[in-house]
Amino acid sequence: MESLDxxxxxxxxxxxxxxLLWACIGVLxxxxxxxxxxxxxxxxxxxxxxxxxxLEPAQAxxxxxxxxxxxxxxxxxxxxxxxxxxxxxxxxxxxEGNKMAKRGRAAQxxxxxxxxxxxxxxxxxxxxxxxxxxxxxxAVEIGAPSYLAVTVLAMVLVTSVxxxxxxxxxxxxxxGLTIGLVGLDLSTAQSRLSFGNPLxxxxxxxxxxxxxVFALGEALWVAAHLRRKPLEISSVGGRPWLAGxxxxxSWGPWLRGTALGFPFGAVPAGGAETPTFLSYVTxxxxxxxxxEFGKGAIxxxxxxxxxxxxxxxGTFVPLLxxxxxxxxxxxxxxxAFQSYGIEPGPQLMTDHSDLVWTLxxxxxxxxxxxxxxxxxxxxxxxxxxxxxxxxxxxxxxxFASLGAYAANLRAFDLMLLLVxxxxxFMMRRFALPxxxxxxxxxxxxxxxxxxxxxxxxxxxxxxxxxxxxxxxIVYVIxxxxxxxxxxxxxxxxPQAADPDKEKELVS
Amino acid sequence: xxxxxxxxxxxxxxxGQYALAALLVLIGGYTVYDAxxxxxxxxxxxxxxxxxxxxxxxxxxxxxxLAIVTARGDVPESEEGxxxxxxxxxxxxxxxxxxxxxxxxxxxxxVLGWAINGAILFAxxxxxxxxxxxxxxxxxxxxxxxxxxxxxxxxLDIPLSPGILDGVL
Numbered sequence: 001m002e003s004l005d006x007x008x009x010x011x012x013x014x015x016x017x018x019x020l021l022w023a024c025i026g027v028l029x030x031x032x033x034x035x036x037x038x039x040x041x042x043x044x045x046x047x048x049x050x051x052x053x054x055l056e057p058a059q060a061x062x063x064x065x066x067x068x069x070x071x072x073x074x075x076x077x078x079x080x081x082x083x084x085x086x087x088x089x090x091x092x093x094x095x096e097g098n099k100m101a102k103r104g105r106a107a108q109x110x111x112x113x114x115x116x117x118x119x120x121x122x123x124x125x126x127x128x129x130x131x132x133x134x135x136x137x138x139a140v141e142i143g144a145p146s147y148l149a150v151t152v153l154a155m156v157l158v159t160s161v162x163x164x165x166x167x168x169x170x171x172x173x174x175x176g177l178t179i180g181l182v183g184l185d186l187s188t189a190q191s192r193l194s195f196g197n198p199l200x201x202x203x204x205x206x207x208x209x210x211x212x213v214f215a216l217g218e219a220l221w222v223a224a225h226l227r228r229k230p231l232e233i234s235s236v237g238g239r240p241w242l243a244g245x246x247x248x249x250s251w252g253p254w255l256r257g258t259a260l261g262f263p264f265g266a267v268p269a270g271g272a273e274t275p276t277f278l279s280y281v282t283x284x285x286x287x288x289x290x291x292e293f294g295k296g297a298i299x300x301x302x303x304x305x306x307x308x309x310x311x312x313x314g315t316f317v318p319l320l321x322x323x324x325x326x327x328x329x330x331x332x333x334x335x336a337f338q339s340y341g342i343e344p345g346p347q348l349m350t351d352h353s354d355l356v357w358t359l360x361x362x363x364x365x366x367x368x369x370x371x372x373x374x375x376x377x378x379x380x381x382x383x384x385x386x387x388x389x390x391x392x393x394x395x396x397x398x399f400a401s402l403g404a405y406a407a408n409l410r411a412f413d414l415m416l417l418l419v420x421x422x423x424x425f426m427m428r429r430f431a432l433p434x435x436x437x438x439x440x441x442x443x444x445x446x447x448x449x450x451x452x453x454x455x456x457x458x459x460x461x462x463x464x465x466x467x468x469x470x471x472x473i474v475y476v477i478x479x480x481x482x483x484x485x486x487x488x489x490x491x492x493x494p495q496a497a498d499p500d501k502e503k504e505l506v507s
Numbered sequence: 508x509x510x511x512x513x514x515x516x517x518x519x520x521x522x523g524q525y526a527l528a529a530l531l532v533l534i535g536g537y538t539v540y541d542a543x544x545x546x547x548x549x550x551x552x553x554x555x556x557x558x559x560x561x562x563x564x565x566x567x568x569x570x571x572x573l574a575i576v577t578a579r580g581d582v583p584e585s586e587e588g589x590x591x592x593x594x595x596x597x598x599x600x601x602x603x604x605x606x607x608x609x610x611x612x613x614x615x616x617x618v619l620g621w622a623i624n625g626a627i628l629f630a631x632x633x634x635x636x637x638x639x640x641x642x643x644x645x646x647x648x649x650x651x652x653x654x655x656x657x658x659x660x661x662x663l664d665i666p667l668s669p670g671i672l673d674g675v676l
Binding site for chain 2: 037050051053054055167168170171174175177178181185187188190192193219220221222223224225226227388389390391392393394395397398401402405406409411414415417418421426428429430431444448451452455456459460
C-alpha cells in the first residue's frame with residue numbers, strides 16, 4: 001500500500017522527541033484556550049497561530065494538529081458543562097451532554113466525547129490517507145477554469161446553503177472579497193483600495209483579519225453585553241472513564257456518527273452541523289421511545305461528537321486536495337499554510353507532499369495525545385470555566401494584540417486589528433456570518449488570479465472559462481446547490497423548532 | 508442603537524441596519540471608483556479593473572437590497588453566547604474604554620515596548636471590564652507580557668519590541 005508507506009514516512013518525520021513535545025504543547029494549549037468559555041475552535045486556532053511563527057513548517061504543522069484537536073475537545077467540554085455550545089457543531093452535544101452533567105454524569109459524558117472524538121478522528125484521518133493519492137491525481141488535472149469553478153462552488157455553498165440568511169451571507173462574502181482586493185494587483189503591480197498607503201499596498205495579513213474578526217470582535221461584542229449573573233457550571237466529579245454499560249451503549253453511536261460525519265466534511269457543502277444533527281436524530285430513533293433521551297442519554301453525546309470530529313477530519317479532503325477551506329477553522333489553517341509560503345490549491349499535494357504526509361501523521365498523533373492527556377486532566381480543565389470574566393476577555397484582547405503584532409512587528413497591524421475588531425463587532429450586531437467573509441478574503445485573490453489566467457489562455461474568449469469538462473460539471477453542481485436548499489430546509493425543519501437555537505455565525 | 512427583541516406586534520424597523528446598508532453602498536461605490544483609476548496593461552484581456560468592478564457593484568447592490576428588506580421589517584438576530592446577555596442595551600462606556608486602551612497601545616508600542624504595553628493592555632482591559640483588584644491585575648499583566656516577550660524571544664526567535672527596556676530585558 002503506497003498510502004501506508006507515505007504515512008509511515010510522515011510518522012517517522014513526526015516521531016522525534018522534539019516534535020512530540022511540540023504536539024503535547026499544542027494539545028495542552030489548544031485545550032486550555034478552547035475550554036475557556038466563549039472561545040470556539042476557530043478563535044483558538046487564530047489566537048494560537050503566532051505561537052507557531054518561529055517554527056519550521058513541519059514542526060508548526062505538528063503543533064497545529066495538536067492545537068486543532070485540543071480546541072475541538074475544549075469546545076465539547078464547555079458545551080457539556082455549561083450548556084452553551086461555542087459553535088454550531090457542538091449544539092447537539094450540549095442537548096444531552098448537559099443533562100448528563102446535571103445528573104452528575106459529567107465524567108461519563110466527557111469520556112464518551114473524548115473517546116468518540118478519538119475513534120472518529122482516527123478513522124477519518126485514515127480515510128483521508130487513503131483518499132489522498134487519488135485526490136492528488138485528480139488535482140493535477142485541474143486547470144485554471146476548473147479551479148475557478150470550484151472556488152465559486154465553495155463560496156456559493158458556504159454562503160447560501162449553510163447560513164440561514166442568504167442576503168447576510170452574501171454581504172459577508174463580498175465584504176471579504178473587498179478586503180481581499182486591498183493591495184497590489186498581482187499581475188500589473190498597481191495598488192488597489194490602499195489610499196496611497198504603502199503599508200496597505202503590501203496587502204493585509206490574513207492573520208490580522210482572522211484575529212480581528214474572530215477574537216477581538218468577539219471580545220468587544222461580549223464586553224458590550226457582558227452577562228451580569230454568573231452561569232451555572234456543572235462539576236466533573238471524579239476521573240472521566242466509561243464503565244461497561246456506558247461503553248456498550250457508546251460503540252454504535254461512535255461508528256454511526258463517524259460514518260455520517262466524514263462524507264459531510266469531505267464535500268464542500270460540509271460543515272458539521274448537518275451530520276451532528278442527523279446523528280442525534282438517528283440515535284434518538286434507534287433508542288426507541290422509552291429511552292433516556294431528553295434526560296441525558298449517553299448515545300446523544302457519543303454520536304454527535306463522533307460525527308463532529310469525523311467531519312472535521314473530512315474537511316482535510318477539500319483543504320488538502322483543492323486548497324478549499326469549508327469551515328472557519330479550516331480557513332484559518334489555510335492562512336497558516338500561506339504564512340509558510342505554501343500556496344493552497346491543487347498543487348499542494350504534489351509540491352509539498354512531504355508536508356502533507358507529516359500533517360496527516362501529526363493529526364493521528366495529536367488525536368492520540370488528546371486522549372492520553374485529556375481524560376485525566378478533564379477535572380482541571382473544568383476549573384478554567386470559573387476564570388473571572390474580566391481576566392478572560394482582557395486575556396483575549398492581550399493575545400489578539402500579541403498575535404497581530406508578532407506577525408510583522410509593526411504598530412500598523414494593531415491599528416488594522418482594531419479596524420477588523422470593529423468590523424467583527426458590527427458583524428455580530430447585524431448577524432452577518434463570519435465564515436463567508438474569511439473565505440472571501442482568502443479565496444478572492446486566488447479566484448481573480450485563476451479567472452485572469454483562464455481568460456488570457458483563451459485570449460479573452462469567454463469560452464475559456466468552461467473548456468474543461470470538470471469546470472462544466474462543477475457549474476452544474478453550483479446550479480443545483482442553489483436549487484437544493486429548498487429540499488434541505490425541509491430536512492432541517494425539526495432543528496429550527498428546537499429550543500436550543502441553532503447558531504449560524506461560526507460554523 | 509438597541510439590540511433588544513421587543514415583542515411589539517407592529518412592524519419594527521432596525522434603524523442601525525440602514526447605517527450598515529449605507530456603509531456597504533459607500534464601500535462598494537468607492538471600490539468601483541478606485542478601479543477606474545487603474546491603468547489597463549497590454550495583452551491582458553481582463554486587466555486589474557474587472558474584478559473590483561464586479562465586487563464593488565455587487566456590494567453596492569447588496570447595500571440597496573439590505574435597505575429595502577430593512578424597511579420591510581427585516582431584523583437581525585444578534586449573536587448570542589456564553590457570556591452574552593442581549594436583554595440589556597449595548598454598554599458603550601465599556602467599549603469606549605477598551606478601544607482607548609487599544610489605541611494607547613498602538614500609539615506607544617514603539618516607545619514603551621511590548622513588555623510594558625502588554626501589561627498596561629491587560630490591566631487596562633481588565634479594569635474596563637469591571638475588575639477592581641488593580642494591583643493583582645497589573646501583576647498578572649506583567650507576568651503575561653514579560654513571559655510572552657521571553658517566550659517569543661527565546662523560544663521562537665521573534666524579538667517583540669523591547670522599547671525603553673532595551674538592554675534591560
